[in-house]
Amino acid sequence: MRQYFDLLAANFKMTVRNVQALFWLFVFPLIMMSLFGVVFGGGEAKPKLGVVDLDQTKLSRSVSDGFGKAKVVQLYKITTVKAAKDRLKAGNLDGVMVIRDGFAIELGQAIKTNEAARMSAFAPPVNPLRPGAASLVSRKAPAGKAKPLVPAKVDLYYDPSATFASQVARGAVANVLGFVDRAAGRAPSLIALQSHSVRQNNLRYIDFLVPGIIAMTLMNSAMFGLAGTIVNYRERGILRRLKVTPQPLTTFLGAQITNQLLFSILRAALLIGVARALFDVHVIGSYLTLLLVVIVGSLAFVTVAFAIASFSKNREISDTLSNIISMPMMFLGGVLFPVDGAPAWIQPLIRVLPLKYLGDAMRGVMIKGDSLKTISTDLWVLVAVTVVFFFISLKMWRWE
Amino acid sequence: MNVIEVNGLVKNYGDLKAVDNVSFGVEVGEIFGILGPNGAGKTTTLEMIEGLRQPDAGSVSIKGIQVWPDPGATKALIGVQLQTTALFDYLTVREMLALFGSFYRLRLTREKIDGLLDAVSLKDKQKSRVNELSGGQQQRLSISLALVNDPEVVFLDEPTTGLDPQARRRLWDVVREISSRGKTIVLTTHYMEEAEVLCGRVAIMDAGRVIEIDTPKDLIDGLGAEVKITFRSDRNLELAELKSATGASDISKADDGYVLHTSDVQGSIVGLFGHAQKSGSAIENLSVSGADLEDVFLHHTGKGLRD
Numbered sequence: 006m007r008q009y010f011d012l013l014a015a016n017f018k019m020t021v022r023n024v025q026a027l028f029w030l031f032v033f034p035l036i037m038m039s040l041f042g043v044v045f046g047g048g049e050a051k052p053k054l055g056v057v058d059l060d061q062t063k064l065s066r067s068v069s070d071g072f073g074k075a076k077v078v079q080l081y082k083i084t085t086v087k088a089a090k091d092r093l094k095a096g097n098l099d100g101v102m103v104i105r106d107g108f109a110i111e112l113g114q115a116i117k118t119n120e121a122a123r124m125s126a127f128a129p130p131v132n133p134l135r136p137g138a139a140s141l142v143s144r145k146a147p148a149g150k151a152k153p154l155v156p157a158k159v160d161l162y163y164d165p166s167a168t169f170a171s172q173v174a175r176g177a178v179a180n181v182l183g184f185v186d187r188a189a190g191r192a193p194s195l196i197a198l199q200s201h202s203v204r205q206n207n208l209r210y211i212d213f214l215v216p217g218i219i220a221m222t223l224m225n226s227a228m229f230g231l232a233g234t235i236v237n238y239r240e241r242g243i244l245r246r247l248k249v250t251p252q253p254l255t256t257f258l259g260a261q262i263t264n265q266l267l268f269s270i271l272r273a274a275l276l277i278g279v280a281r282a283l284f285d286v287h288v289i290g291s292y293l294t295l296l297l298v299v300i301v302g303s304l305a306f307v308t309v310a311f312a313i314a315s316f317s318k319n320r321e322i323s324d325t326l327s328n329i330i331s332m333p334m335m336f337l338g339g340v341l342f343p344v345d346g347a348p349a350w351i352q353p354l355i356r357v358l359p360l361k362y363l364g365d366a367m368r369g370v371m372i373k374g375d376s377l378k379t380i381s382t383d384l385w386v387l388v389a390v391t392v393v394f395f396f397i398s399l400k401m402w403r404w405e
Numbered sequence: 406m407n408v409i410e411v412n413g414l415v416k417n418y419g420d421l422k423a424v425d426n427v428s429f430g431v432e433v434g435e436i437f438g439i440l441g442p443n444g445a446g447k448t449t450t451l452e453m454i455e456g457l458r459q460p461d462a463g464s465v466s467i468k469g470i471q472v473w474p475d476p477g478a479t480k481a482l483i484g485v486q487l488q489t490t491a492l493f494d495y496l497t498v499r500e501m502l503a504l505f506g507s508f509y510r511l512r513l514t515r516e517k518i519d520g521l522l523d524a525v526s527l528k529d530k531q532k533s534r535v536n537e538l539s540g541g542q543q544q545r546l547s548i549s550l551a552l553v554n555d556p557e558v559v560f561l562d563e564p565t566t567g568l569d570p571q572a573r574r575r576l577w578d579v580v581r582e583i584s585s586r587g588k589t590i591v592l593t594t595h596y597m598e599e600a601e602v603l604c605g606r607v608a609i610m611d612a613g614r615v616i617e618i619d620t621p622k623d624l625i626d627g628l629g630a631e632v633k634i635t636f637r638s639d640r641n642l643e644l645a646e647l648k649s650a651t652g653a654s655d656i657s658k659a660d661d662g663y664v665l666h667t668s669d670v671q672g673s674i675v676g677l678f679g680h681a682q683k684s685g686s687a688i689e690n691l692s693v694s695g696a697d698l699e700d701v702f703l704h705h706t707g708k709g710l711r712d
Contacts, residue, residue: 008510011503241490241491242491247508249487251508
């Protein structure tokens with residue numbers, strides 16, 4: 006075991022000191038992601054909030070105008086709920102707020118009920134600190150016993166799994182309504198915000214791209230980094246040199262693979278971190294599931310890399326083979342652009358590309374919040390790839 | 406006492422008999438050389454002893470332990486420097502030694518690593534990365550790696566090939582230093598002066614066979630009291646005529662001149678000039694010297710070591 010860790014430490018050192026490898030491992034995918042993100046991603050402006058005012062009272066208008074003044078969202082006034090929802094689904098809006106018909110009356114009732122409760126408790130009447138929405142309704146408390154408080158309702162439609170922007174839109178709505186609430190005299194909520202989730206069909210390109218880039222780097226670092234290293238070690242006689250020591254090959258290769266996994270995880274973390282900082286890309290699903298996807302995907306391509314290394318006489322051959330295998334996957338594996346709409350005749354080819362399954366699993370967890378169960382088919386395909394190529398490389402392995 | 410016993414080793418590659426019934430013993434503490442031209446089967450023989458290549462027939466034992474069919478048992482007893490310097494880039498000299506120590510389940514102490522560095526005089530390069538070392542330094546590091554497990558026998562496969570004369574001499578010192586520490590050393594070379602200077606005994610190999618095994622001195626003395634006369638000529642000389650004119654025991658045309666062996670120096674030189682005068686050619690760069698291992702090889706195989 007100690008030999009294994011000694012080797013792993015040595016491998017780690019060698020990787021960190023190899024500036025060229027570091028560039029391809031870390032800098033290149035970052036540049037690629039950033040360039041694609043900036044060129045095709047489009048700058049993200051303020052969250053776009055659609056407001057449908059069905060009440061059409063002075064009060065309801067003042068509520069929706071409040072958002073315009075708040076300046077945290079860009080406000081779009083839309084006349085019908087259906088139109089607003091359609092625009093939300095199409096991704097043109099980040100959230101839709103619907104002020105129901107009768108909002109002003111409901112709010113008035115709520116305030117009256119609230120005041121009555123206060124009066125009966127000998128509470129002093131509340132003066133709003135500034136003229137707000139609440140001052141627009143009568144504050145005359147009706148006599149009689151206290152009625153249960155029914156808050157006025159506002160509906161909010163947004164996609165909880167989607168972008169940062171929709172979360173901001175939701176927060177903004179809650180905030181502004183909270184301000185109305187406070188102006189009306191604190192206490193129990195007078196306005197109930199009822200959230201409804203709507204699955205947005207469109208995702209930003211960058212949301213699509215980041216999981217794809219991570220999947221691609223898992224493939225490339227194995228196919229070019231690992232396969233090249235093994236072939237290089239064989240060409241230079243390092244494998245033979247190892248063979249005359251008591252060190253088992255399994256320990257040696259085990260340390261190589263662990264090193265590969267370690268850097269794959271580091272790289273995925275870095276890419277996600279940068280994507281988050283630059284493009285507001287968020288991981289919706291579980292990080293643990295994502296880690297599992299990274300490991301399973303990495304292992305699949307590690308075994309493919311070993312098969313390539315076993316098959317190749319020298320570095321030129323292994324690089325050529327890696328190119329032949331990885332190129333179709335780069336373009337047909339759904340990494341840089343979706344391939345679900347590709348012509349039917351090419352779909353069978355797409356279905357045999359391991360990168361497609363890795364990309365789908367990665368994307369499922371990252372942008373759809375898929376559970377382990379949802380992506381299990383993708384993972385099993387990758388496990389099958391691992392097993393098949395493990396035996397191929399075992400059969401074809403050569404020391405020299 | 407023999408630390409290595411090699412008996413009737415055979416290795417065929419298709420129709421090519423790479424190693425053809427090779428037998429010899431290596432004594433404890435000696436420097437044993439295998440001398441021969443490229444393709445003689447030196448490296449293949451060495452690899453079968455090291456446990457890298459399984460022989461088609463014959464047996465090898467190290468300290469009484471059979472190497473084949475399972476070479477695992479003898480790995481800890483031997484240290485190996487392969488023909489290609491198999492080193493990891495991006496590790497320092499010290500780190501390489503420590504890593505190779507771990508391959509033998511050893512944790513090398515500071516002092517132990519210092520000792521290894523001293524043996525190959527790489528102390529001042531201990532913090533350098535492998536790719537910053539010169540060819541000779543890499544070769545010396547490679548030899549020190551063969552010593553990390555304190556082996557009984559050290560195998561050096563063409564340790565000086567590709568080195569400049571100065572680096573080669575430095576490496577000879579390293580080999581002598583290791584030998585003085587009580588290690589048995591088996592080395593291959595195609596430089597006859599290397600075998601002559603370093604080795605206690607030499608096995609001369611050609612075309613997969615061992616031609617002769619003895620100390621360099623006895624091998625050379627075995628040629629008789631012959632001396633070697635080398636010269637150039639401005640014209641092409643007929644070898645058969647030249648031989649009868651000079652009374653040489655053998656004569657051959659080397660790279661840019663002629664080499665003849667004779668036990669009668671005076672008679673041969675007189676004969677040579679007589680022949681030159683008769684044929685109207687000029688003799689240049691004439692030199693007379695004692696025989697060396699090159700001549701032993703030539704004598705047995707009829708060809709030069711570097712052909």
